Amino acid sequence: MTSNAEPGPPSGNGSVGASGSRRSLWLGLLGLSSAAAGGALLLTGILALIFNGWVGLLSSTFGGLLVMAFFAISLLIGHFVGRSNPSGAVGLFVATYVVKVIGFAVVLFVLGAPAWLHERWFLIGAVVCVVFWQAAEIYGFSKARLQIFNDPQPSRQTDSGSTDV
Numbered sequence: 060m061t062s063n064a065e066p067g068p069p070s071g072n073g074s075v076g077a078s079g080s081r082r083s084l085w086l087g088l089l090g091l092s093s094a095a096a097g098g099a100l101l102l103t104g105i106l107a108l109i110f111n112g113w114v115g116l117l118s119s120t121f122g123g124l125l126v127m128a129f130f131a132i133s134l135l136i137g138h139f140v141g142r143s144n145p146s147g148a149v150g151l152f153v154a155t156y157v158v159k160v161i162g163f164a165v166v167l168f169v170l171g172a173p174a175w176l177h178e179r180w181f182l183i184g185a186v187v188c189v190v191f192w193q194a195a196e197i198y199g200f201s202k203a204r205l206q207i208f209n210d211p212q213p214s215r216q217t218d219s220g221s222t223d224v
Contacts, residue, residue, distance in 0.1 A: 083138050083142070084137075084141075084199075084203050085134045085135070085137035085138035085141060086134075086138050087199065087203075088134055088195075088196055088199040088200070089131060089134040089135070089138070091195045091196075091198070091199045092130065092134070092191075092192045092195040092196050092199070093127060093131070093192075094195070095191045095192065095194065095195035096123065096126070096127050096187075096188040096191045096192040096195070097127070098191070099123075099187045099188065099190075099191040100119070100120065100123035100124075100127075100184060100187060100188055103119050103123065103180075103183060103184050103187045104116045104119050104120055104123075104184070107119040107177075107180045107183070107184070111177055111180060114175055114176075114177045114180075115177050115180040116180075117175060117176075118175075118176050118177040118178070118179075118180035118181040118184065119180040119181065119183055119184030119187075120184060121176070121181060121184070122180070122181035122182060122183070122184035122185035122188070123184035123185060123187065123188040125163070125185065126184075126185045126188040126189055126192065127188055127192065129159055129163060130192050130196075132155065132159060133152060133155060133156070133159075136148070136151055136152065136155055137152070
């Protein structure tokens with residue numbers, strides 16, 4: 060990306076990405092969101108176990124893990140596609156979202172609800188994971204430092220021998 064707003068060397072042609080020590084914004088968000096949703100799901104599972112036994116625990120865990128898989132697919136696509144084609148990643152996010160919604164709906168309708176599934180705890184586990192996953196993603200995005208321009212390292216020398224910036 061080149062900016063001609065100021066005189067000086069043109070910006071480089073290298074990749075532009077997250078600044079700082081983290082190599083991938085998407086994998087960092089995946090870890091943060093998974094930890095937040097997983098911790099919330101653990102607490103929800105304990106409550107489900109207390110109130111409805113193993114059926115409640117399995118149901119809330121199933122609902123939460125389904126939501127976590129749904130969101131993790133998007134972040135993995137961002138990681139793998141966003142590095143090589145950032146502008147195409149948004150379109151792929153939309154297409155993948157449609158495929159995920161249809162795919163998960165087909166799987167749930169074809170398989171149906173298992174006999175052991177407790178619908179209330181399934182819903183509670185799913186909603187808790189959505190809320191905590193999204194909160195962690197918002198927090199992660201708010202702390203991300205995204206590099207907008209790929210500014211080159213100055214290499215020209217002036218008459219006085221100092222680096223021209």
